[in-house]
Amino acid sequence: MIAMDKVLEIVNITKEFPGVKALKGVSFDIRRGEVHALVGENGAGKSTLMKILSGVYTPTTGEIRLDGKEVIFQDPKQAQQLGVSIIHQEFSLIPYLSGVDNIFLGREKRKSNGLLDRRKMRKEAEEVMKRLNADIDLNKPVAHLSVANQQFIEIAKAIAIDTKVLIFDEPTASLTGKEIDKLFELIEKLKADGVTIIYISHHLDEILKMCDRMTCLRDGEWVGTREIKNVTKQDIVKMMVGREIVNAFPDKPSHHGKEEMLLEVKKLSNKSITDIQFSLKKGEIIGIAGLVGSGRTETVRALIGADPAKEREVYINQKKVDIKNPTDALAHGIALIPESRKTQGLVLNMTIKNNISLPILKDLKGFFGVINKEKEDSVINQSIKDLLIKTPSSKQMVKNLSGGNQQKVVLAKWLNTDCKILIFDEPTRGIDIGAKEEIYKLMRSLADKGLSIIMISSELPEILGMSDRVLVMHKGKIKAEIDGRIADSEKVMHYATGGVSE
Amino acid sequence: MNDVNVQKLSYQTKGFNVKETFKTPEMLTLLGFFVLCAFFSFSTAQFLTGENISNIVRQVSINGILAVGMTFVILTGGIDLSVGSVMAFTGTIMVGLMINMGMPPIAAVLLGIVLGAVLGYINGLFIAHARIPAIIVTLAMMEVARGAALLYTGGYPLSGVSKSYAFIGRGYLFGVIPMPAVIMILVFIAAYIILNHLPIGRYIYAIGGNEEAVRLSGVKVKKIKIFVYLVSGITAAISGLIMTSRLSSGQPMAGEGYELDAIAAVVLGGTSISGGRGHIFGTILGALLLGVLSNGLNLMGVSPYVQRVLKGAIIVAAIYYSSFRQKD
Numbered sequence: 079m080i081a082m083d084k085v086l087e088i089v090n091i092t093k094e095f096p097g098v099k100a101l102k103g104v105s106f107d108i109r110r111g112e113v114h115a116l117v118g119e120n121g122a123g124k125s126t127l128m129k130i131l132s133g134v135y136t137p138t139t140g141e142i143r144l145d146g147k148e149v150i151f152q153d154p155k156q157a158q159q160l161g162v163s164i165i166h167q168e169f170s171l172i173p174y175l176s177g178v179d180n181i182f183l184g185r186e187k188r189k190s191n192g193l194l195d196r197r198k199m200r201k202e203a204e205e206v207m208k209r210l211n212a213d214i215d216l217n218k219p220v221a222h223l224s225v226a227n228q229q230f231i232e233i234a235k236a237i238a239i240d241t242k243v244l245i246f247d248e249p250t251a252s253l254t255g256k257e258i259d260k261l262f263e264l265i266e267k268l269k270a271d272g273v274t275i276i277y278i279s280h281h282l283d284e285i286l287k288m289c290d291r292m293t294c295l296r297d298g299e300w301v302g303t304r305e306i307k308n309v310t311k312q313d314i315v316k317m318m319v320g321r322e323i324v325n326a327f328p329d330k331p332s333h334h335g336k337e338e339m340l341l342e343v344k345k346l347s348n349k350s351i352t353d354i355q356f357s358l359k360k361g362e363i364i365g366i367a368g369l370v371g372s373g374r375t376e377t378v379r380a381l382i383g384a385d386p387a388k389e390r391e392v393y394i395n396q397k398k399v400d401i402k403n404p405t406d407a408l409a410h411g412i413a414l415i416p417e418s419r420k421t422q423g424l425v426l427n428m429t430i431k432n433n434i435s436l437p438i439l440k441d442l443k444g445f446f447g448v449i450n451k452e453k454e455d456s457v458i459n460q461s462i463k464d465l466l467i468k469t470p471s472s473k474q475m476v477k478n479l480s481g482g483n484q485q486k487v488v489l490a491k492w493l494n495t496d497c498k499i500l501i502f503d504e505p506t507r508g509i510d511i512g513a514k515e516e517i518y519k520l521m522r523s524l525a526d527k528g529l530s531i532i533m534i535s536s537e538l539p540e541i542l543g544m545s546d547r548v549l550v551m552h553k554g555k556i557k558a559e560i561d562g563r564i565a566d567s568e569k570v571m572h573y574a575t576g577g578v579s580e
Numbered sequence: 581m582n583d584v585n586v587q588k589l590s591y592q593t594k595g596f597n598v599k600e601t602f603k604t605p606e607m608l609t610l611l612g613f614f615v616l617c618a619f620f621s622f623s624t625a626q627f628l629t630g631e632n633i634s635n636i637v638r639q640v641s642i643n644g645i646l647a648v649g650m651t652f653v654i655l656t657g658g659i660d661l662s663v664g665s666v667m668a669f670t671g672t673i674m675v676g677l678m679i680n681m682g683m684p685p686i687a688a689v690l691l692g693i694v695l696g697a698v699l700g701y702i703n704g705l706f707i708a709h710a711r712i713p714a715i716i717v718t719l720a721m722m723e724v725a726r727g728a729a730l731l732y733t734g735g736y737p738l739s740g741v742s743k744s745y746a747f748i749g750r751g752y753l754f755g756v757i758p759m760p761a762v763i764m765i766l767v768f769i770a771a772y773i774i775l776n777h778l779p780i781g782r783y784i785y786a787i788g789g790n791e792e793a794v795r796l797s798g799v800k801v802k803k804i805k806i807f808v809y810l811v812s813g814i815t816a817a818i819s820g821l822i823m824t825s826r827l828s829s830g831q832p833m834a835g836e837g838y839e840l841d842a843i844a845a846v847v848l849g850g851t852s853i854s855g856g857r858g859h860i861f862g863t864i865l866g867a868l869l870l871g872v873l874s875n876g877l878n879l880m881g882v883s884p885y886v887q888r889v890l891k892g893a894i895i896v897a898a899i900y901y902s903s904f905r906q907k908d
Contacts, residue, residue, distance in 0.1 A: 409798075422792050
């Protein structure tokens, strides 16, 4: 059988960094033309292994065999030339170059006189796009293309150099439902063309749908390689965490005793959102669902004054409040825990301590406005303990923490302010199941303590599992409000895709 | 990857590691400083004399004080090219107020410093509110302040300052410590306290690391950005004070190219040019190193043209070496 032919063999790979083994003798193989999923929690060693396969790292011991021959990749370029390419989560395109120029970056075709042969490059690029069944304007600077189309250009770049193995790292992280379907069609097509695909994802549904086999890593060790048709979601989760997770979501309170209104947004609009109106009760969690670009993040950013608003009429405890910027929002007890930890939530090059104390430094002032470092340390150490942040010390740089721990640092930052309204924008993006569960529990316990939470999420199970009430957005408007106890994925998706009330 | 790094760090924090310590850019500058001092002590007879050392300290003070303001600016990820011109302009104004208008030195100095602060504030206003890149705004200010100094003086030096004014640049505290050094030390102490013990210092570092995260933390980022340029204006005016009192005159063309020396001191001291990382001690070391270098080369009779080439080469080599080591 052709399917049994091994294209890539990973033999006893070990990777040591000073003081730690990131990979401990990992062996498995990838069959030609299969879609092979690689799963594992953050820190399991997936990224390290992919960096070895794509030539970024060299393994400490062990070997990689490509088509049965041992290969040593000195750098990513060599890996690409030998036929292994990776599509990173963050694309490596040059924003102001056109699609054609990006596809041929570093290996431009030239005419005999040394000048660029644009016509030839365009023709080849168009052929590749045809092969991918994609209709994208290759003359536009890629910055003007949608994220999904940028990803296609990135894939085209790899395909144009006849890649044998294509690694996808969390390819659906910033795609909408339709775009994901299109990507899956493309993956099927590549597979039919004989390209082998390694697929890294946190989304187990995608893996069950798309992949032929899967390999799981845990703590740098190989846990197992299985045929997808022989496993269930529960099995994969069990392999990843080494135990069974029954239900990630804490129980919702059956009914709210007090129906005390905390926040009322009567009018909110700007260039991306229109007629936003909603309310939030004390101790309530509301979920805002919608597709990427439906205006969810724009809504909360306008609410806290991070973006300008045309109209902004907001009441807290029945009193009208004037919020012009995030400083005002904070003063009124509203905090936004932003979507992107790295670009909006954290200063990566600072310590855990300095990040957590950023919004509360004003309250830590002692004599002559000098920061009271003893008080600061005690607050920070308490936070680290309360939120179970895994770190040797509060002086650790946050860039060295895992996604889950980074997210906890962001949370700690806001929990120390006495904010009554917490807005979580994609609170569990890119973090592993164990850490997700902890964050869900924390959110519910905060709500039980009387805080109110607005949660934006692209993950339907999260919206359904956590929300007391669900708001569904579409094209900058709130399309529906659904009771969290009766909401289901069909209803939410119906409105999120522009459906009207039945 | 997370667990990897956590373990790696706990491993490093176990004890004092000599190799690790010397990897920090400040330590490298310190090492370079001592090597240079040793070299010049052996190769020239005059280097290690009391007179020469006090000379070096006086020479270093002007650049050292400019570099303090520059450290504030660079930590936020900005740059201030106007400091040399602002120094000349505020200096000539101080002298002018005294000799043309008969103001007492204290009043003239205070007004000069206020002028420096205002010029810095204007820089900050355009950078923070109009969002014009710092390099453009301060380049324009460099021209404006230089032009203003030339206009004010008519292009000629203003001379005839009083003895008490000249004391600031030429006098000694307790008969031994040159006054410029005293002022420089006071400026360093103030900067140290602001950067390490006041909330605003933390914000300055944080803005250089990730401005958006700081803004969403409810901090008024624009105010802080204006503040750093204001500080830079003030330190430029203080340098102008020392410069004019040392020369006993206000020279409109003084301080040309000083902005580059100040940037060099900051960067040699290990502060990242893109902001967020660095230390005021590094800046002191950077300024001292540059001062010792030019003093020693002068003593050895090396031509000033060669000195400039050497200085450029040393700056690039030092930065290259430290960034190379940091990547490890």
